[in-house]
Every structure is written in C-alpha cells, then in structure tokens.
Amino acid sequence: MKFFIDTANLDQIREAQDLGILDGVTTNPSLMAKEGISGQDNVMAHYKAICDIVDGDVSAEVISTDYEGILREAEVLAALDEKIVVKVPMIKDGVKAINYLTQNGVKTNCTLVFTVGQAIMAAKAGATYISPFVGRLDDLSENGLELIANMAQVFAVQGYQSQILAASIRSPLHIVDCARLGANVITSPLSSILALLNHPLTDIGLAKFLADHQKANG
Numbered sequence: 001m002k003f004f005i006d007t008a009n010l011d012q013i014r015e016a017q018d019l020g021i022l023d024g025v026t027t028n029p030s031l032m033a034k035e036g037i038s039g040q041d042n043v044m045a046h047y048k049a050i051c052d053i054v055d056g057d058v059s060a061e062v063i064s065t066d067y068e069g070i071l072r073e074a075e076v077l078a079a080l081d082e083k084i085v086v087k088v089p090m091i092k093d094g095v096k097a098i099n100y101l102t103q104n105g106v107k108t109n110c111t112l113v114f115t116v117g118q119a120i121m122a123a124k125a126g127a128t129y130i131s132p133f134v135g136r137l138d139d140l141s142e143n144g145l146e147l148i149a150n151m152a153q154v155f156a157v158q159g160y161q162s163q164i165l166a167a168s169i170r171s172p173l174h175i176v177d178c179a180r181l182g183a184n185v186i187t188s189p190l191s192s193i194l195a196l197l198n199h200p201l202t203d204i205g206l207a208k209f210l211a212d213h214q215k216a217n218g
Contacts, residue, residue: 001179002056004187006167008035008046012190013053024056026109026131026167026187028087029063044080051081059109059129059187061087070097078106085109085128090118095125102126109165119151123160129185134178135168144168145177152182172196 002023005016008031016022027050032038037046047060058081062073070093074086078101085107088094098108102125109129110122114137122130132151134144151164166178169188172195178186 001183002163002185003193004056004059004165004185005190005193006031006169006187007189008032008037008050010049010053013050016190016193017053017055021193022054022056023185024058024085024187025050025054026059026087026165028061028111044076047077047084048080051083054083056083057085057107057129058083059085059087059111061111062089065089065091065093067093067096070094071100074101074106087111087131088127090114090122095121098122098125098127102128110162111167114147116147116150116154119162119164120154120158120160123155123158123162127162129165130162131165131167131187133168134166134174135170137168138170145174145181148178148183149181156182172198 003021004024004026005013006026008027013025032043037043050058060077062070064070064073070088077084077086086101087109088098090110090112098110101108107128109131110127111131113119113130113132119130132147137144148166163184165185165187166183167187169175169186169192172192175186175188
C-alpha cells in the first residue's frame with residue numbers, strides 16, 4: 001500500500017520524503033488556504049514546488065464544477081509537471097471530464113466519494129485514483145472502513161484498474177485497517193503516519209537496552 005501525505009506544507013512533505021516512506025502527495029483548496037497560498041500564480045508555483053520535492057504523484061484539485069471549466073483547469077495543471085494528477089469531484093460533469101482526460105493520457109483522482117456506486121462510476125470513467133473519505137463517513141456514524149472493504153471486493157470481482165485511495169484518514173488505526181481491507185493507497189496527515197512508529201513497549205525496551213549498555217560500559 002502506498003503512503004501519500006495530505007498537506008500543502010512543504011516542510012512536512014520534506015520530512016516524509018526524507019523518512020523514505022513517501023509515495024505521493026494530495027492537496028485541496030482548503031489545504032492551500034491553510035498554508036496561506038492564494039492567487040492563481042502562487043497556487044501553481046506551490047504545486048510545482050511540491051513536485052520538485054516528491055518522487056511520486058501529486059494530486060492538484062480543480063475548483064470548477066462544469067465540464068469545460070474542469071478541462072481548462074486540468075490542462076493548466078497537467079502542464080505543470082508529469083507528476084500532477086488532476087483531482088476532480090464526484091459529480092456528473094466530473095465523471096465526464098475524467099473520461100475525457102483518461103482518454104488523453106492525463107492522470108486523475110476522483111475525490112469526495114462516499115458510496116460504492118459513486119466508485120463504480122469513477123472506475124468506469126477510467127480514474128487513476130478514487131478517493132473514498134473514511135473519516136467523514138465516521139463523523140456521520142457511518143462506517144468508512146466498510147466502504148473501503150466493499151470497494152476492494154467490487155474492484156477485484158470486476159477487474160477495475162483504478163486505485164482505491166483512502167482519504168480523510170484520522171488515525172494510525174485507520175491506516176492499518178485500510179491496508180488490511182485492500183486499499184491501494186492512503187493519504188493522511190503526517191501525524192497519523194508518524195504515529196505508526198509509536199508503542200510504549202518499544203520505548204521501554206529501548207530505554208532498558210541503553211541502560212544496560214551504560215551499566216556494562218560505564
């Protein structure tokens with residue numbers, strides 16, 4: 001399973017890249033705004049800066065909701081760097097745009113997916129990645145992980161080539177469960193990824209080893 005980091009923060013992206021576990025990056029307008037990035041030129045420059053750090057795919061989201069607008073934005077984004085994946089919302093014109101972009105060699109990420117039916121539509125259109133939002137379903141007392149499992153089952157049966165990119169990850173347990181249930185990719189805040197490193201027995205064991213070494217060697 002690939003690890004993507006869900007952020008527009010360059011320092012966090014560099015940290016994940018230096019750790020050696022980073023396969024890609026996802027962003028959205030909210031994450032750009034959080035970093036104080038505004039204005040078309042600044043946003044494009046920031047996407048390019050991310051691509052210069054990362055070895056893998058970088059999802060850059062359109063803000064248009066009509067077919068022609070999505071394609072106009074997609075053309076600009078795809079021209080920035082070969083690593084760019086155009087992130088398109090799960091709406092009728094979005095699915096139509098994904099089909100066109102796929103046929104013309106542009107990688108896509110269908111975002112804001114909350115049902116298996118939506119995922120099937122995106123897969124049929126040829127999306128490179130499909131992003132079900134695990135945490136946002138959990139927030140509504142629905143089971144986000146069940147969606148991952150059901151998508152993985154349907155995709156295996158039907159032979160769909162789209163990759164399941166589990167988004168809205170809230171915890172390290174989400175990451176582990178997504179791996180267990182068949183997600184191809186997770187995108188997560190860096191904090192949840194780094195939390196996978198932690199266990200109190202690791203800390204206790206390391207402290208004991210170091211204390212014994214110090215005792216034996218003075």
